[in-house]
Amino acid sequence: MTLRENLLLNLELFGKTLKLENDGEGTQCLYWDDKLVSQVDLTGITVSEIVHRFQLQQANNSEEVSLNLQAKDQTVSYQLWINQHQQATGEFPLVPSAHLVKEKSTRSFMGLAALVFKLFKSAKVIKAVLAGASVAGYAWLFTVEFALVIVACLVIHEYGHVRAMQYFGIKTKGIYLIPFVGGLAVSDDKxxxxxxxxxxxxxxxxxxLFMSLACLLIYWLTDLELFAGAAVLSALLNLFNLLPILPLDGGHVLKSISFSMRSWVGLSVCMAGIALGLGLAYTFGLALLVFFLFVGALEVIFEWQQRHFSHLIPLDRYGQTFSAVWYVLVVAGHVAVIMNFADSENPILSLPMKILGS
Structure with a gap:
């Protein structure tokens, strides 16, 4: 990131001045009423994001303050957070510096993959093509009815991600179905x-889980096994997605909790999750899971390397506990749906329980 020499930003915080300065020798300093509260040594490194995080004592309260900076083209955008609530946002010019340069992505492989994917999804017709290919592919393997159930499960799952993004004001680009792999909810913001x-x-x-319970209720009312199959299949797919392995949803929850504790704890826990995934892949012969684990390992390693510059505000102790309990309850809900058909004579309905039992 390249920032102006000397004074970069001047804000008011709790009635005093919060100043961001560059000392001209590669160190970025943050002062609150002339008191140094945070500094980042940028000598010899190239990053596009910087975060200054510190604690301020106000009366009997301790305030957690975070100033996030991100380079964008010829400007630097900033966000000021207090106790995980955004207080101010804006931008200032990005000017070349003798010590710092705007980051040229070191993630060449991931950056190239992201570029290819952006080009791939630029046409809206791709969504329809992918959806049609997914239905056709699953229908070729099973039946048309079963294919439609699988696609419905995937769409409902991805729609949950989209709704959460919209709740936080994050722009979305929609849902993309990937034949024989699953689905993807694409966002346009960080x-x-x-x-x-x-x-x-x-x-x-x-x-x-909502879909599984709804299908289970309809099955109890109508006794149509199609809805029983939809309930079990949805539970199994979502339970797989809750495995604590990146880049699956469970892996992201685990990473957010563990990296909010300590960075080395986060690395250890995430690597343990990856090791667990490798064991499962070996036991059940899941070659595709190995690919997912490889991508997840790259993500963990990159985050570890950038841990001192992460702009993500960590979870507090309450947030860590709440997230863990929420995760366990959702897992338990899907397991309960599957267990409901443990004694079923239909081999399809009892298959998920046999998988869990093995």
Whole structure:
């Protein structure tokens, strides 16, 4: 990130002046009423995002303050957060510096993949093509009715992610179905807090649970096994997605909780989740899961390397506990739906329980 020399930003915070300055030697300093509260040494590194986080004592209260900076083209946008509530936002010019340069992405592989994906999804007709290919593919493997049930489960799940993004004011580009892989809810903005990551990640399985319960209720009322199959299939797909493995939804919840504790704890817990996933992939011969684990490992490693510059505001102790309990309850809900058909004579309905039992 390239920032102006000397005074970069001047804001009012609790009746005093909050000043962001560059000392001209590669260190960015943040002062509150001439008291140094945060500094970041940028010598020899290239980043596009910087976060200054510190505590202020006000009367009998401790205020958690965060100033997030992000380079965009020729400007730097900033967000001021107090106790995870946004207080101010804006931008200032980005001017070349002798010490810092705007980040040229070191994630060449991931950046290229993202570029290809953006080009791929630029045409709206792609959504329809992918949806049609998904239905056709699943119908080729099973039946048309079963294919429609699978696609409905995927759409409801991804719609949960989209609704959560919209709740936080994050722009979305819609839902994309990927044949034989699943679905993807695409956003157009970045998240700002670990809490947003938790909510967006877990709302997909939550909507999936609502669908499973609704289908279960309809099955009890009509005795049509199609709805029983939809309930079980939705529960199984969402339960798989809740595995604590990146880039699955459960992995994102685990990462947000663990990286909010300590960075080394986050790395250890996430790597343990990846090891668990490798064990499952080996046991059940899930080659595609190995690919997911590879992508998840890259994400964890990159986040570890950038842990000192992450703009994401961590979860507090209450947020960590609430997120963990929420995660466990959603998992328990899907397991309960599957267990409801544990003694079914229909091999399709009892299959998920046999998988869990193994």
């Amino acid at each position: 998240i700002n807090t670990r809490w947003q990551d938790v909510v967006i990640s877990i709302m997909g399985p939550c909507f999936g």
